Amino acid sequence: MAKPPDDQRLELLQGTLDMLILRTLQWGPQHGHGIGLAIRARSDALLKVETGSLYPALHRLVKRGWLKAEWGVSEAHQRAKFYRLTAAGKAQLLREQDRWSQLVDAIGRVMNPEPAGKE
Amino acid sequence: MRPHDDDLDDEIRGHLAISIKERIERGEDPASARLAALKEFGNLTLTRDSMRSVWRYGWLDAADALGRDLRFALRALLRARGLAATVVVTLALGIGANAAIFSVVRGVLLRPLVNRDEDRLIYIRQSAPGIGAENMTFSMPEIGDIESRATTVAAFGDFSTVDFALTGLGIEPRMVKAGVVNGSFFDVMGLHPVLGRLINRKDDGKDAEGAAVLTYRFWTTALNSDPTVVGKTIRLGVRTATVVGVLEPSVPYPTDTEIIANVVTSPHHLGATMVTRRTHRMTELFGRLAPGATVEAARAELTAAYAATRAARRGRRRLRHRVLERREPDPRAVGAPRRRARRPRGARRRPRRAAPDAAR
Numbered sequence: 001m002a003k004p005p006d007d008q009r010l011e012l013l014q015g016t017l018d019m020l021i022l023r024t025l026q027w028g029p030q031h032g033h034g035i036g037l038a039i040r041a042r043s044d045a046l047l048k049v050e051t052g053s054l055y056p057a058l059h060r061l062v063k064r065g066w067l068k069a070e071w072g073v074s075e076a077h078q079r080a081k082f083y084r085l086t087a088a089g090k091a092q093l094l095r096e097q098d099r100w101s102q103l104v105d106a107i108g109r110v111m112n113p114e115p116a117g118k119e
Numbered sequence: 120m121r122p123h124d125d126d127l128d129d130e131i132r133g134h135l136a137i138s139i140k141e142r143i144e145r146g147e148d149p150a151s152a153r154l155a156a157l158k159e160f161g162n163l164t165l166t167r168d169s170m171r172s173v174w175r176y177g178w179l180d181a182a183d184a185l186g187r188d189l190r191f192a193l194r195a196l197l198r199a200r201g202l203a204a205t206v207v208v209t210l211a212l213g214i215g216a217n218a219a220i221f222s223v224v225r226g227v228l229l230r231p232l233v234n235r236d237e238d239r240l241i242y243i244r245q246s247a248p249g250i251g252a253e254n255m256t257f258s259m260p261e262i263g264d265i266e267s268r269a270t271t272v273a274a275f276g277d278f279s280t281v282d283f284a285l286t287g288l289g290i291e292p293r294m295v296k297a298g299v300v301n302g303s304f305f306d307v308m309g310l311h312p313v314l315g316r317l318i319n320r321k322d323d324g325k326d327a328e329g330a331a332v333l334t335y336r337f338w339t340t341a342l343n344s345d346p347t348v349v350g351k352t353i354r355l356g357v358r359t360a361t362v363v364g365v366l367e368p369s370v371p372y373p374t375d376t377e378i379i380a381n382v383v384t385s386p387h388h389l390g391a392t393m394v395t396r397r398t399h400r401m402t403e404l405f406g407r408l409a410p411g412a413t414v415e416a417a418r419a420e421l422t423a424a425y426a427a428t429r430a431a432r433r434g435r436r437r438l439r440h441r442v443l444e445r446r447e448p449d450p451r452a453v454g455a456p457r458r459r460a461r462r463p464r465g466a467r468r469r470p471r472r473a474a475p476d477a478a479r
Contacts, residue, residue, distance in 0.1 A: 033137045034137075050161060051159070051166055052166045055131075056170050056172075056173050059122075060173045069122075076140045076141070078137050078140065079129070080130075080137060
């Protein structure tokens with residue numbers, strides 16, 4: 001997979017990082033580095049998550065009770081902190097997904113209005 | 120529930136270790152894997168501080184992503200005001216301000232640093248959060264201001280990068296990335312040569328001879344550790360320089376370069392833009408603490424000095440504007456050239472202050 005140059009990568013939209021993290025953890029517990037890689041890989045390297053945003057976000061989500069953190073050992077036999085979704089986190093993910101599609105839909109209507117009088 | 124500071128360090132260390140391991144498995148050599156992982160991670164201290172502050176402050180309610188956009192708009196408004204600029208002083212090689220985070224980096228680098236008394240070495244940047252300018256390098260006039268007022272810092276070293284076309288040394292002509300430094304840089308950084316000498320204060324100034332130091336990596340890889348390299352003449356773009364020495368193996372900081380040369384090798388560094396333009400910020404600034412001075416003392420002093428020079432400059436600028444305004448011919452004055460179809464007085468000037476005032 002060719003890597004887009006840095007300036008073609010998209011900065012994350014304000015407020016979407018929490019949702020992306022929750023969504024990524026639906027696949028199972030993961031450590032911070034793994035979450036960053038997963039978001040990058042699933043977006044075909046278009047989304048770049050800065051470590052400086054990722055870790056504070058993870059801690060914020062733990063504080064709110066949406067994630068739980070536990071120390072474990074990575075595939076590479078390295079001690080790492082793993083994050084997993086809590087029940088409250090799953091509920092939150094559904095809410096955020098819902099809101100996200102509403103937002104995309106709303107913005108889509110403004111940007112690409114249906115020509116009037118058709119249908 | 121709040122994680123202990125050690126816990127945060129462990130988490131960062133784990134991240135770096137995994138990232139380094141993956142790079143090595145992909146075929147990178149351990150040294151460059153470590154550096155790349157650190158570089159990718161970005162500012163360790165800042166990240167750690169924001170992780171900590173999550174637990175310290177009550178964060179606004181979660182689901183409020185749109186609220187964040189509103190705050191963004193507010194920030195954009197504030198930007199117009201140009202909020203207080205400040206100077207940032209940290210321990211250089213800790214890539215951060217305290218011993219704990221330093222041990223994280225050192226633990227990952229897995230080797231002692233060669234820099235003499237590295238805990239006396241500081242790294243200085245400037246920030247103006249109000250205009251979205253964080254963690255900026257300096258212009259030479261700004262560095263002059265800081266240097267002339269500091270007593271807690273015994274010596275300053277500056278470093279900027281240029282690309283040179285390098286010819287000579289019996290290798291193919293090539294573009295090299297070079298550091299351009301002042302004569303106290305290596306002394307401030309506490310580094311030594313393995314061959315010859317490093318750049319010193321005699322290499323300062325526009326009348327000095329061109330002098331270049333090769334980094335250890337460049338010397339070993341491109342020149343096969345040629346022991347006769349010292350004293351040879353090289354061409355760097357339009358200028359010539361003598362290879363005066365080879366630097367010991369060290370963390371390539373602040374940037375990885377192939378050679379490090381004195382100011383006279385770079386026409387740009389001698390030019391008016393570099394020397395006089397206050398906004399031409401391309402230079403990294405390091406300092407070595409004066410005996411007995413602490414990082415905190417240096418931070419306090421440099422912050423105050425920085426604020427004072429900025430305030431003084433603002434004052435001068437206002438004065439200059441006032442003088443200029445007075446010199447403009449008054450169209451009502453007898454004999455003054457009268458422009459036809461002049462717009463009503465006052466209409467030309469935009470009410471620039473209106474927005475921030477209204478927002479208050």
